[in-house]
Every structure is written in structure tokens, then in C-alpha cells.
Amino acid sequence: xxxxxxxxxxxxxxxxKEIKNYQEILGRVKSIAKMGLWEVNLEKQTxxxxxxxxxxxxxxxxxxxxVEEGINFYVEGESRxxxxxxxxxxVEKGENYDVEVEIRTAKGNRIWARAIGISEFKDGKCERVYxxxxxxxxxxxxxxxLEQQKELFRQxxxxxxxxxxxxxxxxxxxxxxxxxxxxxxxxxxxxxxLTFHDITHPEDLDLDLKLLEELxxxxxxxxQMEKRYYDKYNHIVWVLLSVSMMKNKAGxxxxxxxxxxxxxxxxxxxxxxxxxxxxxxxxxxxxSHNLRSHTSNFSMLLSxxxxxxxxxxxxxxxxxxxxxSDKLQETLSYLNEIVVMQSEVKDNIEALNLYEYIEKVQxxxxxxxxxxxxxxxNRVDKNHFVEAIPAYLESIILNFLTNSxxxxxxxxxxxxxxFSEEHPHFIAFSVKDNGLGIDxxxxxxxxxxxxxxxxxxxxxxxxGLFITKSQIEALGGRVEVESEVNQxxxxxxxxxxxxx
Amino acid sequence: xxxxxxxxxxxxxxxxxxxxxxxxxxxxxxNHIEFFKDxxxxxxxxxxxxxxxxxxxEIIFLDLNMPIIDGWQFLDExxxxxxKKKVIIYVVTSxxxxxxxKRAESYSIVDKYVVKPITPEMLEELFADMNKN
Numbered sequence: 331x332x333x334x335x336x337x338x339x340x341x342x343x344x345x346x347k348e349i350k351n352y353q354e355i356l357g358r359v360k361s362i363a364k365m366g367l368w369e370v371n372l373e374k375q376t377x378x379x380x381x382x383x384x385x386x387x388x389x390x391x392x393x394x395x396x397v398e399e400g401i402n403f404y405v406e407g408e409s410r411x412x413x414x415x416x417x418x419x420x421v422e423k424g425e426n427y428d429v430e431v432e433i434r435t436a437k438g439n440r441i442w443a444r445a446i447g448i449s450e451f452k453d454g455k456c457e458r459v460y461x462x463x464x465x466x467x468x469x470x471x472x473x474x475x476l477e478q479q480k481e482l483f484r485q486x487x488x489x490x491x492x493x494x495x496x497x498x499x500x501x502x503x504x505x506x507x508x509x510x511x512x513x514x515x516x517x518x519x520x521x522x523x524l525t526f527h528d529i530t531h532p533e534d535l536d537l538d539l540k541l542l543e544e545l546x547x548x549x550x551x552x553x554q555m556e557k558r559y560y561d562k563y564n565h566i567v568w569v570l571l572s573v574s575m576m577k578n579k580a581g582x583x584x585x586x587x588x589x590x591x592x593x594x595x596x597x598x599x600x601x602x603x604x605x606x607x608x609x610x611x612x613x614x615x616x617x618s619h620n621l622r623s624h625t626s627n628f629s630m631l632l633s634x635x636x637x638x639x640x641x642x643x644x645x646x647x648x649x650x651x652x653x654x655s656d657k658l659q660e661t662l663s664y665l666n667e668i669v670v671m672q673s674e675v676k677d678n679i680e681a682l683n684l685y686e687y688i689e690k691v692q693x694x695x696x697x698x699x700x701x702x703x704x705x706x707x708n709r710v711d712k713n714h715f716v717e718a719i720p721a722y723l724e725s726i727i728l729n730f731l732t733n734s735x736x737x738x739x740x741x742x743x744x745x746x747x748x749f750s751e752e753h754p755h756f757i758a759f760s761v762k763d764n765g766l767g768i769d770x771x772x773x774x775x776x777x778x779x780x781x782x783x784x785x786x787x788x789x790x791x792x793x794g795l796f797i798t799k800s801q802i803e804a805l806g807g808r809v810e811v812e813s814e815v816n817q818x819x820x821x822x823x824x825x826x827x828x829x830x
Numbered sequence: 831x832x833x834x835x836x837x838x839x840x841x842x843x844x845x846x847x848x849x850x851x852x853x854x855x856x857x858x859x860x861n862h863i864e865f866f867k868d869x870x871x872x873x874x875x876x877x878x879x880x881x882x883x884x885x886x887x888e889i890i891f892l893d894l895n896m897p898i899i900d901g902w903q904f905l906d907e908x909x910x911x912x913x914k915k916k917v918i919i920y921v922v923t924s925x926x927x928x929x930x931x932k933r934a935e936s937y938s939i940v941d942k943y944v945v946k947p948i949t950p951e952m953l954e955e956l957f958a959d960m961n962k963n
Contacts, residue, residue: 618926618927623846626947630946630949633947662926666927
């Protein structure tokens with residue numbers, strides 16, 4: 331018996347040790363998980379907090395709150411309402427709870443916690459509610475941020491102005507936004523059954539696959555290409571495709587992220603423009619080769635005729651024929667000039683001092699200036715440089731100056747003011763005269779047209795402004811005009827700022 | 831005495847060749863004026879002569895736009911010929927396209943780019959220029 335008692339005692343001691351071990355392990359788990367204990371004794375109206383529960387609340391050692399104080403830790407509003415509701419239910423109906431709530435600690439910090447409550451009943455009456463209290467602030471915030479990022483991604487994906495798609499490694503359209511559907515004419519469900527190979531134009535597939543392979547092999551981070559898809563109705567859709575890859579932490583490819591921009595309209599427009607340019611170049615070629623050979627023959631024939639048969643030149647028609655032939659040659663050379671302008675410009679651009687060029691042109695027209703008693707005032711900033719071809723800049727200045735002189739108003743002294751201003755990318759210089767002016771309402775649209783003149787001056791030739799405008803535009807600039815009849819005209823010429 | 835002994839005009843335009851013949855005769859430009867109506871005829875006839883150095887014209891007036899073999903093709907062929915005697919080549923064309931001028935300049939065997947029409951004054955000038963050099 332005695333022995334048995336001793337054995338029993340030994341066993342109890344052993345059990346006690348084990349319990350202690352378990353308690354220690356439990357304690358450690360609780361502290362690692364930041365999990366504390368609490369208990370509300372309803373009979374005695376006391377509250378018990380374990381050390382960790384107290385630490386979570388950032389309360390002083392030994393602090394234990396009253397029931398009301400305990401509740402006041404919960405942030406007023408949603409969290410406090412929730413805890414009151416679930417606690418009341420636990421007490422009244424025996425419903426256990428497990429909720430996420432926000433508390434304001436004794437030090438005033440707001441943290442998120444998990445509160446688990448279990449109620450204990452005796453004789454149909456709730457005696458106590460106890461449970462666990464866990465600091466989940468970090469994971470809660472991280473989870474929240476993750477949710478926000480997910481939402482951000484979802485919104486970006488769905489409402490992006492261009493098409494966005496997740497493509498599986500096998501080429502399946504795993505996820506697409508509405509824009510992709512609009513572009514290709516398929517529903518999301520229809521696309522999910524297709525691979526991008528299925529609807530890619532065969533001529534563009536090889537390049538696409540090659541780039542994709544390089545992406546997989548890590549040779550590139552992303553790629554961009556223009557390619558053609560066939561939409562549901564077998565129409566070609568031109569797309570600017572931009573592809574990158576999503577990998578997991580280990581670097582293993584997960585899927586492709588594709589962005590699609592519909593450039594069909596642009597492509598069609600470009601094709602049209604190219605075709606039109608081609609025709610224009612052909613036209614230029616016809617002008618400068620074929621037509622020109624006939625006009626030169628004409629002029630040669632006329633001069634030979636005169637030399638061999640001097641009498642024929644006395645005929646009334648002869649000088650008119652010669653004049654027509656000369657005009658024809660001149661017109662062709664103008665036409666040619668305009669057409670070749672664009673190609674000439676690229677290689678011959680220099681930074682030119684605007685002030686100096688205006689001075690230079692003034693000298694060349696000195697006799698015209700003096701004989702018409704015109705005042706030319708050059709107020710252009712000496713530090714302004716423009717990008718231009720010397721011959722063009724001279725021709726542009728010359729044209730506006732002689733234009734102003736030509737269309738001066740009788741009865742008042744002609745003056746021309748030239749001044750300049752600097753814009754970020756342009757130098758704008760204005761040529762302002764006090765001459766006849768132009769009725770812009772009537773003639774504004776055809777001001778720079780070929781052979782449009784607005785004054786019955788004998789030597790008016792519309793070709794001047796037309797060529798000048800073409801030259802300005804070939805240099806990447808533009809020209810504006812302001813005018814009032816009988817007040818004067820201001821031409822404002824924008825040329826590229828050479829300082830930029 | 832004529833300015834030159836033998837010049838050659840390669841051009842498919844009958845009016846131009848008719849007039850050039852007249853103008854050249856007017857200024858007594860050359861004793862002998864040889865005409866070809868396209869590049870192929872000219873090549874067939876001129877190639878062996880250039881190689882042998884016999885009966886070679888002093889100047890060739892070459893048009894650019896011609897059927898069968900145009901002026902450019904003619905130049906490309908003639909560059910390959912290992913000729914004995916230097917021949918002056920003028921590109922004479924109605925083209926005022928700067929691209930053509932530039933292209934002609936790229937051939938070292940082309941001495942000058944002349945824009946039609948040919949006038950007596952022009953021929954005198956060519957002659958004067960040549961005597962200068």
C-alpha cells in the first residue's frame with residue numbers, strides 16, 4: 331500500500347513536471363505569437379489580464395482594468411461597437427467569438443488585435459468569459475496593403491486605356507481586360523480558349539516567338555513590337571505589343587504580362603501618307619525630268635529659230651512665245667524647288683545669327699530701300715540664333731522685306747520694324763510694316779497659296795510667299811500673319827531656336 | 831579650225847540632238863559629231879574603242895533618261911572599262927533635281943553636270959573652261 335502511495339506520488343510528481351513543461355511550452359508559444367490571456371469574472375466583476383495581454387495594451391506592470399476600462403481600450407466606432415456586440419452575445423447567448431478589432435493602447439498607439447472569447451455557464455447563467463488576445467497589427471497592416479495593391483492592380487488592369495493581358499507560358503489568354511476584347515472582338519471566355527498563336531498574323535509570329543524565347547531565357551527584360559492579329563471577324567488589327575514576364579521568387583517564369591495598343595488607324599494613315607508621298611515624288615520626278623526636257627527644247631528651238639531666221643523674231647507672236655517659254659521654265663523650277671526642299675534641309679542646317687542675316691539682306695536691297703525712302707529698323711536680339719540653311723534664311727528675310735516695300739502705302743513714309751523674341755524651342759521674329767495691309771477675312775486662307783495676289787501692283791507675284799512659307803516649314807518653323815487694311819501687316823516667323 | 835576633233839552625244843530625244851547638232855556647228859565646236867540614241871548603242875560602239883584607245887571621242891555628252899540603258903547604267907559600265915585614253919564626260923540633262931546632281935558628282939569620271947538647254951554661249955564657256963585647266 332505504502333509503496334503504491336509512493337509510486338503514485340512519484341507519478342504525480344512526474345505528471346506535475348510534464349504539466350510544467352507543457353505550461354512552459356505554451357507560455358513560449360504565446361509570447362512568440364504575442365498571444366495573451368484574459369478573463370472577465372461576471373460574478374465578481376473583476377478582470378484578469380496576463381502579462382502579454384498587458385504588454386499588448388502597453389499598460390504598466392500589474393495593471394488590471396475594470397470591465398468598463400477594458401472596453402474603453404477599443405477604438406470608438408466600429409471596433410468598440412463590435413466588441414460590445416460579441417461580448418454581450420457571449421454573455422447572453424453563450425456564443426463564442428473570434429474577431430479582429432483595433433485598440434488604442436495606454437500609450438495612445440493604435441494597433442490591430444485578434445480577440446477570442448469563450449463564455450462559461452453555470453446553472454444557465456454566465457459566470458465568466460475568458461479568451462485570448464493577440465497582437466496581429468503587422469500582419470493585419472500587411473494584409474491590408476496587399477488588398478489595396480490587389481485592388482490597385484485590378485483597377486489598373488481593368489480600366490487601363492490600352493489592352494492588358496496575362497498570357498500563360500503556353501500562350502493562353504489567361505486574363506484580359508475589356509479593351510482587349512474590344513480590340514479583338516472576342517469575349518473574355520472566347521479568348522480564354524485561344525492562344526495568341528491562333529490569332530497572330532503568320533508573318534509576325536516568328537519574330538514574336540523569338541522575342542518571347544529571349545524573354546524566357548533572361549536575355550531581355552521586356553520587348554516591344556508592332557504586330558498584326560486577326561480579330562473575330564478575320565480583320566487585321568495592328569497592335570503595338572509590349573511584353574514583360576512575371577517570375578516567382580526562385581526566378582521561375584509564371585506568365586507574361588502583355589500590353590496592347592491598337593494602332594490600326596495610325597497604320598492605315600501612315601500607309602496612305604506614304605502612298606501619297608510616293609505619288610508626290612513621282613510627280614516631282616515628272617516635273618523635273620519629263621516636263622523639263624520639253625521646255626528646254628522649246629527654248630532652244632526658239633533661240634535657234636531666231637538665229638537662223640532673224641525675220642521670224644520680228645513677228646508679233648515671237649516675243650510672246652519666248653515669254654511663255656521662259657515663264658514655263660521658271661514655274662517648273664519653282665515647283666521643283668518646293669518638292670526637293672524637304673530632302674535638302676536635313677544635311678545643311680546651321681546655327682545662324684538672325685540679326686546679322688537681316689543686316690546682310692538689307693545691304694543687298696539698299697537701292698530699293700533708298701529709292702522708296704523706307705525706314706528699316708532692325709531690333710532683333712543679337713544673341714538670337716536660328717536653325718536654318720543660309721540660302722533659305724536670306725530668301726525668307728528678303729521676301730518679307732521686299733514684300734513690305736512693295737505693298738507700302740502711298741502718302742505715308744514707309745517703315746518696317748523687325749524684332750525678335752525667344753521661346754523654349756523657337757525664335758520668333760516679326761516683320762511689321764505700315765503698308766497697305768491685307769483683308770485677312772477675305773484672303774487669309776489663300777494668303778500663302780501659289781499665284782495668289784491681293785493687290786493690283788504690276789509686279790505682284792504670289793509665288794514669293796508660297797515659296798517662303800514652304801521654306802519656313804521645311805526648316806521646321808511656321809509663319810503667322812496679322813494685318814489690317816490700310817494700317818499695315820505683321821508677319822511673325824517662328825524658326826527653331828539654335829540654342830536648344 | 832574646229833575647237834575639237836571628235837565629240838559624242840548620247841541622247842534619245844531627236845529634237846534635242848537635231849538642235850545640238852545645229853548649235854555645235856554654229857560655234858564650230860567639233861569636226862566630227864557622233865550621235866547615239868541610247869546607252870546600249872553607245873556602249874557597244876564605244877567600249878572596244880576605249881579599250882584600244884583608237885578613234886576615241888574627246889568629249890561625251892551623256893543624257894540621263896534614256897530607254898534600254900540609261901545614263902547611270904552607261905556610267906556604271908564605262909567605269910569598269912580599262913581605257914587607254916582619257917575621255918571627258920559631261921552629264922547633260924534636263925533634270926534640275928538636286929538628287930541627280932549629287933549622284934552625278936559621286937562619279938569621278940563625270941567632269942561636269944550641265945542642265946539643258948544647250949546654248950552657243952554654254953559651249954563657248956565649256957571650251958574656255960577646258961582650256962583653262
